Amino acid sequence: MRKEEERRRSWWHQWGEETFAAYLFLLPSLVIFAVFVFFPLFFSFYASLTRWNLPFKPSFIGPGNYRYLFTDPIGASEFRRSIWNSFYYALGVPLNMAISLAVALLLNQKLRGVSLFRTAYFLPTITSTAAISVIWLWIYHPADYGLLNSILMRLGLSPLRWLRDPHLAMPALILMGVWHGMGYNIVIFLAGLQAIPTHLYEAAEIDGAGSWARFWKITWPLLGPTTFYVLVIGIINSLKAFTQMHVMTEGGPLGATTTITYYLYQQAFENFAMGRASAVACVLFVLLFVLTLIQFKVVGSRIHYE
Amino acid sequence: MWHSKRARRIAFAIFWYVLLGTTAVIVMLPYIWMISTSLKGPGEIFTYPPKLIPRAWRFQNYVEAWNAAPFGRYFFNSALVALVVTIGQLITCSLAAFAFARMEFKGKNVMFALFLSTTMISTQVTLVPSYLVLKALNWLDTYQALIVPFLANAFGVFMMRQYFMTLPRELEDAAKLDGCGRLRFLWQIVLPLSKPIIASQALFAFMSNWNAYLWPLIVTTSEHMRTLQIGLRYFVSQEGGTQWGLFMAATVFVSLPIVIFYLIVQKSFIEGIATTGIKGA
Numbered sequence: 001m002r003k004e005e006e007r008r009r010s011w012w013h014q015w016g017e018e019t020f021a022a023y024l025f026l027l028p029s030l031v032i033f034a035v036f037v038f039f040p041l042f043f044s045f046y047a048s049l050t051r052w053n054l055p056f057k058p059s060f061i062g063p064g065n066y067r068y069l070f071t072d073p074i075g076a077s078e079f080r081r082s083i084w085n086s087f088y089y090a091l092g093v094p095l096n097m098a099i100s101l102a103v104a105l106l107l108n109q110k111l112r113g114v115s116l117f118r119t120a121y122f123l124p125t126i127t128s129t130a131a132i133s134v135i136w137l138w139i140y141h142p143a144d145y146g147l148l149n150s151i152l153m154r155l156g157l158s159p160l161r162w163l164r165d166p167h168l169a170m171p172a173l174i175l176m177g178v179w180h181g182m183g184y185n186i187v188i189f190l191a192g193l194q195a196i197p198t199h200l201y202e203a204a205e206i207d208g209a210g211s212w213a214r215f216w217k218i219t220w221p222l223l224g225p226t227t228f229y230v231l232v233i234g235i236i237n238s239l240k241a242f243t244q245m246h247v248m249t250e251g252g253p254l255g256a257t258t259t260i261t262y263y264l265y266q267q268a269f270e271n272f273a274m275g276r277a278s279a280v281a282c283v284l285f286v287l288l289f290v291l292t293l294i295q296f297k298v299v300g301s302r303i304h305y306e
Numbered sequence: 307m308w309h310s311k312r313a314r315r316i317a318f319a320i321f322w323y324v325l326l327g328t329t330a331v332i333v334m335l336p337y338i339w340m341i342s343t344s345l346k347g348p349g350e351i352f353t354y355p356p357k358l359i360p361r362a363w364r365f366q367n368y369v370e371a372w373n374a375a376p377f378g379r380y381f382f383n384s385a386l387v388a389l390v391v392t393i394g395q396l397i398t399c400s401l402a403a404f405a406f407a408r409m410e411f412k413g414k415n416v417m418f419a420l421f422l423s424t425t426m427i428s429t430q431v432t433l434v435p436s437y438l439v440l441k442a443l444n445w446l447d448t449y450q451a452l453i454v455p456f457l458a459n460a461f462g463v464f465m466m467r468q469y470f471m472t473l474p475r476e477l478e479d480a481a482k483l484d485g486c487g488r489l490r491f492l493w494q495i496v497l498p499l500s501k502p503i504i505a506s507q508a509l510f511a512f513m514s515n516w517n518a519y520l521w522p523l524i525v526t527t528s529e530h531m532r533t534l535q536i537g538l539r540y541f542v543s544q545e546g547g548t549q550w551g552l553f554m555a556a557t558v559f560v561s562l563p564i565v566i567f568y569l570i571v572q573k574s575f576i577e578g579i580a581t582t583g584i585k586g587a
Contacts, residue, residue, distance in 0.1 A: 021488060022411035028398040029421070032458035037424045040435030047435065106326055111319060119572060120330040123337070126568045128517035130535035131561040134542050135340045138550055144354040147339050154355065179333065187576055240430050243519040247539050261430050261520075268434050269524055277434050285431040292426045 044285070047278035054272040065279035079280070081255060082263035085170065086239050089259055092174035092181075093234035097227065099178065100185035105219075107186065108193045118186070125183035133247035136176045137163070140248075163249055166256040173244055173257060181237075185230050192226030193219070225298075232295040236288060260284055344368070344554035351550050367555040371541075374552060377559070379530055380537035387452045387522075387533065388515040394457040395511045396504060402458075403466035404492050408478065421460045429521055437524055451525040452533070456515060462507050469503040470496060509571055516564055534560050 048065055052058035068075040103121060107114055124132065139147045140162035149159035162172050196219065204214050242261045245251055251258035251266065258266070264284065268277035338358065343351060344367055346360045371377070405411070406418060429436075436455060437446075445451045473496060481491045497504065522533045532540065538560050542553050 018409055019411035022405040022409045025401040025405035029402045029458040033424050036436050036455040037427050040432035041427055043435040117326050117330055121333055126564055127561045128535050130519050130538055131557050134557045135336050145352055145356050150356050240428055274434055281431050289426055
C-alpha cells in the first residue's frame with residue numbers, strides 16, 4: 001500500500017508535475033489558438049455548408065455554396081476570375097525574384113557603402129502597404145500631372161489610365177508589388193549567397209571559370225533552396241494580398257483586380273453572405289495549405305532546421 | 307595601365323557604384339515624390355510638367371492634414387494596440403517556448419505539431435468565423451478586438467525556443483539547488499540571457515501590428531477606433547481624391563515613425579529576417 005503510494009508520488013514528481021506545469025506554460029497560447037485559429041477553421045467548414053446572410057440565422061444547405069462557386073453561371077465566372085486574378089498577381093513573384101537576385105549579387109561585394117544601399121532597398125518593405133498604396137495611387141494618377149504619365153509624355157508617349165484601365169490595373173499593382181517586396185527578397189538572397197563557401201569560387205577561378213560560368217555552375221544550384229523558398233512564400237503572399245486592392249482599386253475596374261482574398265472580403269463584408277464567404281475561405285485554405293506543404297517538403301521549415 | 311589589376315578594380319568599383327546608385331534612386335523616387343507633393347500648394351500640384359522641387363514650400367499641408375481627420379486618436383490607437391500586443395506576445399511566447407525548450411512532458415510532439423500547424427492557417431482563412439466570435443462576445447469596435455486575437459504567435463514561440471535551447475543545461479541544476487521555481491528561473495535567469503531574441507521578436511510583433519490592415523478594417527466601425535492605416539485610407543477616399551498635398555503629408559506622418567524606428571534598429575531586424583525568413587506585415 002505504502003509502496004503504491006510512493007510509486008504514485010514519484011510518478012507525479014517525475015512526470016505528472018512537469019507535464020502539468022508544461023501545459024500551464026502552454027495554456028495562454030493554446031487558449032488564443034483554440035478560439036482564434038482552430039475553432040474558426042472548423043467553423044469555416046461548417047459555415048460553408050450553410051446559407052447565412054447576416055443578420056439572419058444560418059440554415060444548413062449542404063454543398064450549395066460550392067455548387068454556386070463552381071457551377072453557377074454568375075458565381076463560377078466571378079470566382080474563377082478571382083482565382084485567375086490572384087495567380088495573375090503572383091506573376092510579379094518571378095519578376096521580383098529576378099530583380100532581387102541581381103541586386104543581391106551586386107550587394108554581395110566587399111565594397112564601401114553596401115549597408116547604405118541595403119537600407120535604401122529595404123525601406124519600401126517596412127513601410128505599411130496602406131501608405132505605399134496611397135503614394136502609388138498618386139504616382140498612377142491618370143491626368144497628365146501624374147508622375148508616371150508625365151514621364152511617359154516627356155518621352156513622347158501618350159498618357160495612360162493605369163488603375164482605371166481594366167487591362168492595366170493589375171500590371172500596375174504588380175509593378176508596385178515588385179517595388180514593395182524587393183527588399184525582403186534581397187535580404188533572403190543575400191543570406192543565401194553568404195552561406196555559399198568562398199573556396200568553391202576560388203577553386204573555380206583557378207580552373208579558369210569566368211563569372212558567368214561561376215554563377216550558373218556554383219551560385220545558381222547552391223542557391224536552389226533559397227530561390228524555391230522565396231518563390232513559394234511570394235505566391236502565398238500574393239494569394240493573401242488585400243490592402244493594395246482595397247486602397248487603390250476596390251477590386252475594379254470591372255473586377256480586374258478582385259483577387260480571391262478580395263472576393264472573400266466582398267462576400268463577407270459587403271454582401272454579408274457568410275456561408276458563401278466561408279466556402280471561398282475553405283478553397284483559399286486548401287490552396288495555401290498545399291503551397292505550404294510543398295514548401296515544407298522541398299526546403300524544410302526554416303524554423304525547424306536552422 | 308588599363309590592364310593592371312588595380313585599374314581594373316577601380317573600373318569595376320565605378321561601374322558598381324553607378325549601377326547600384328541608379329537603382330537606389332529609382333527605388334527612392336516614390337518617397338521623394340511623396341515628400342515633394344506634400345510641400346506643394348494646389349496650384350503647383352495640378353500643373354504639367356510636374357516639378358520635383360516645389361517653388362514655395364507649403365508646410366501648412368501637414369497642419370491641415372493633421373486637423374482634417376482625428377490623426378492624433380489614430381496614432382494613439384495604433385501605438386496602444388501594437389504595444390500591448392507586443393508585450394502580450396512576449397509573455398505567451400516565452401512561456402510556451404520555455405516549455406518546449408527546457409521541459410519534458412507527455413504529448414510534447416503533438417503540441418509542437420499543433421503549434422506548427424497554426425502557421426499554415428492565415429488570418430484571411432479564419433476571417434469570417436473570427437469576426438463572428440468577436441460579434442458573439444460583443445467585442446466589435448473595441449480594443450479587445452484589435453488585441454486579443456494576436457496575443458499568441460507560433461513563429462515567436464519557435465524563435466524563442468531555438469534560442470532557449472542553446473542555453474547550457476547546468477543553469478537548471480544550479481537553479482534547482484537554490485530552490486528556484488520554473489517561473490522565477492525563466493524570469494530571472496533565462497530571459498535576461500535572451501535579450502537579442504526578445505528584441506527581434508518585439509520588433510516583428512510591433513511592426514506587423516502597426517502595419518496591419520485587413521483585421522482592423524473589419525473589426526472597427528466607428529471613426530475613433532480606427533488605427534492609423536485604416537484612418538489614412540478613409541481620409542484619402544472620403545476627401546474625394548483631390549487633396550493630394552494633404553494626402554501626401556498624411557502619408558509622410560503615417561509612415562515616418564516606422565521608418566525612423568527601422569533606421570535605429572535595422573541591424574537586428576535584417577539579421578532576424580535573414581535567419582528566420584519572417585517579417586512583419
